Each structure stands twice: as structure tokens, then as C-alpha cells.
Amino acid sequence: MASDATRAVGIDIGGTGIKGAVVDLKDGTLLTDRVKVSTPKGAEPPDVLEAVKEVLSRLEISEDAIPLGVAFPAIVKNGTTLSAANVSDKWIGFEAEKFFEDGLGRDIYFANDADVAGVAEMRYGAARDQNGLVILTTLGTGIGSAVMYRGVLIPNTELGHLQRAKHGKDAEAFAAYSAMEREELSWEQWAERLQWYYDYVQFLFSPDLFIVGGGVSKHADKFLHLLSLKTPIVPATHRNNAGIIGAAALSLGAAPQLADVTVAD
Template identity: 80%
Template structure:
């Protein structure tokens, strides 16, 4: 794997679809068409590996070991091990996913949480590009995913969708995710009231410098973001459905596992000190 690679493959594994593309690491632009295949029924590891292999074949990079590969996955991911499973088989819980994929594909890869890679995409190439301080991305969909990035460094597996709402006995995503809006047939203003509670709570806990809202519903951000009253700037994500691919590709390089900007260790230390 070349530390000087100018392109990488990003693969985004979801509960219903697996998509991938080759990404220009300097711009975040897709260099190929986006390839998408259905997630196999049951989403067992062997079957998902086969689907990822098909994506790589269709991208014509199956044998291109010099092109780094990053994978976004709907789970807590720690040191290449998946510790949870969302909309995939429970076989992924406490599973050596990175090693399994490296052995199955015959190449080095980097596994990361899907919301985390979306945050990376926005930090490097999107709504948070050039922003210092604490940036929190949330993805509003079936649940609420989150990514926390401080001075360009990813703080992985934040899982802020699971903060608890004591009054209703539910965690935040059960109360305020986009799926809750659909389930409870809420209007945009009614849903915004729930989002107001959520973002106000997260704002109180972390005092971020920027909120970014991702997920498919972000294309309708004009319907609900103006209804929120926060001290922190809150903006829609730029990359939306391609964020997983772009962020996974950005994290593919071994050197990218510690931070997502092109700073040296000294540069990062200097940024943090200021």
C-alpha cells in the first residue's frame, strides 16, 4: 500500500446496499461510476465479502493492490474488529472484520464506522473543510449516527444517537431520527421540536464549533434546519449518499488511521495547542 497514493477505493456497506467507487484523494471526487449491489439477505460475513468482491471486480480494481481500500460499516469498529451490528447479521458482533476481509481479498484494507467516515468526508472535502475546533456530524435516517472530529482528528465510535431521553424512556434515535418522523407521521415543525431537544442536549454536553447534518433527509434541510435555535452553527452535509464511499477512501491509507488531515505530527500538535 503506497503512502503516496493519489486515489483509493471506498466501499460503503449498508443494510440494503453495498456501494463503491474509486476516489481522487486530493479532491474527494469520484473517478469512476458508483457501483451498487444489494446487500445479501441475512448479511452474513461470507456473503458480504462476496458482494464486496463483486463491487471491486466491476470497478476493475480486484487485482490493484497498490490502490488502497477503505470500508465503511454500520457498527462500532475498534482496531479492525466490529463490536456491534446494525441491520446486518449478529455474526458481526465481536468479529475480526478487517482481518477477515484482508484474507478474503488478498490486500490490506481499513475498516471504519460508517458515520465516522461520513464525518471524514465532510472534514476533508465538504462542509467542515478548513474548520478547527470540534465538529460533530450527525446522520439522520433509520437511526442517528455521529462522528466527532477535533482539530482534524477523528474521535471514533461516538454513538451519540444513543444518548437517553429520560422523559420518554427512549434513546435519542428512537425519538428524533428521521424514521421517528415517518413512524409518528410528524410534520416538519413537529419533527424539528424533537431535533431541537436533541441538538440542544448535544450542544450542552460538548459545546461544538459546528454541527453537520447528513443522511438522505439532509437534501430537505431547508424544511427543518431554519426551525432550530442553537448557539452552534448547523449546516447540511455536502456529500450525502457518497459520503461513506469518499470517507472510507480517505481513511484507506495506513497513515490516515491516526488523523484525517495531511498534517505532520508536529503540525497536529501545534493546531491542538492553539
């Protein structure tokens, strides 16, 4: 393995699964197998903490010498979760970073899950060296988003919650991968919903590039070609590992090797 100065642990908490691995920060590759456990039913704070502990135990991480980043599906400001996307409402207004630090007995870096996936793609993937406006979307239990402009991340965008006028449901209820599974849609039927979604985002932001992450990105060949957009759209280089990699990368905060990735205030 690489030295402690060049590796970190990334934990990606999602609505259905909690994943983690040790990451080489030089090139964004996994140094261990990815460990995954199911997100506990109801996803309440104490149960999620125990699941994170299980992931760390299975990774054989017992010391705090290796930096740790945790990605979470919520708006995160100053360590507090301000929303609850596909997890318990008890996370709303919850001092989550302190909760995890107290429970794990160590410092962590804590951020929105789609934002850290965006950082992974900026530093090691499809958004690297892109000078325009890049929007990453994660398609899974919900729809997460990361907006990046000239290497600067604008945190806590919630483009999965764009509203569908007169329909009573937001975008992710209509077009997330979970909607495809729940309603047993074909790839073609789901692509029609994605077409509506990306057309809408394209109209609002005029991006230079769309990146598609989340678990379904490994099947990008089944649906991306069905979309007709003015904006190029590509799968995330790191697919569903982007959250792990980005969380690990941000765990060093303002370390010199992360100077090329800026997070806007």
C-alpha cells in the same frame, strides 16, 4: 483517471444499502459513478461480504493496486466490530477487518462509517479549517456521529444511542430518518424530534458547528431551517457520499497527503 497514487476505492456499508466508488484523493471527488446494492436481509457477515464483492465487480476493481477503505456501522477497534447498529448481532466481537481481507484477498482500511464521513468533511468539506469542536451526525437508518476537535477525530462516538429518560428508546429510534419514514412524520414533526436531539447534544458538548450527513442531507432545505439552535448547523458538503470519500481517503493510512487529518488514539 488519476494515477494509482492519487485514487482509492471507498465502500460504505449501511443498514439499508452498500455504496462504493473510486475517489480522487486530491479533491475528494468521485471518479466513477456511485454503485449501490441493497444490504442483504439480516446483514450477516458472509452475505455482506458477497454484496461488497458485487460492488467491487461493478466498479471493475479486480486488482489490489488501488487502495481500498471500508466503512461499517459499528464501533471498530483494532479491526474488530464491537457493536451491531442495524446489522446482524453476529458482528459483535467479530474480527471484521480480517474477515474482509481474507474474503477479498487483499489489504483494506476498516473503520466506523460516521468517523470516515467526518474525515471526508474535515479534509474536503464543511469541517475543513474549523479550529473548534465539530460534530457530524449522519441521519439515516440510525444516527451516526463523528466528533472532531481542531482537526483531530475522536473515534467511535455513539451519540445516536443517547438515552431518552423514561422512554425506553434511544435517540436514533426516536429521531433517525428511518423513524420519520416508519411513522410517516411530516418534515415539521420530524424536525421537532431533531430539535430535542440537537438540543441535547448541544448541551452536553457545546460544539462550534454541527454538520448533518446521511441520505436525507440532500433534503436539508426541508428541515434544517426548522431547527433553532445556538450552534450553527449545515449539511455535509459531500452529502451521502461522505462515507465513500472518507473510507477512500483513510485507505492510505499514514500517507503524507493525509498528514493534515489526525485520528486520536
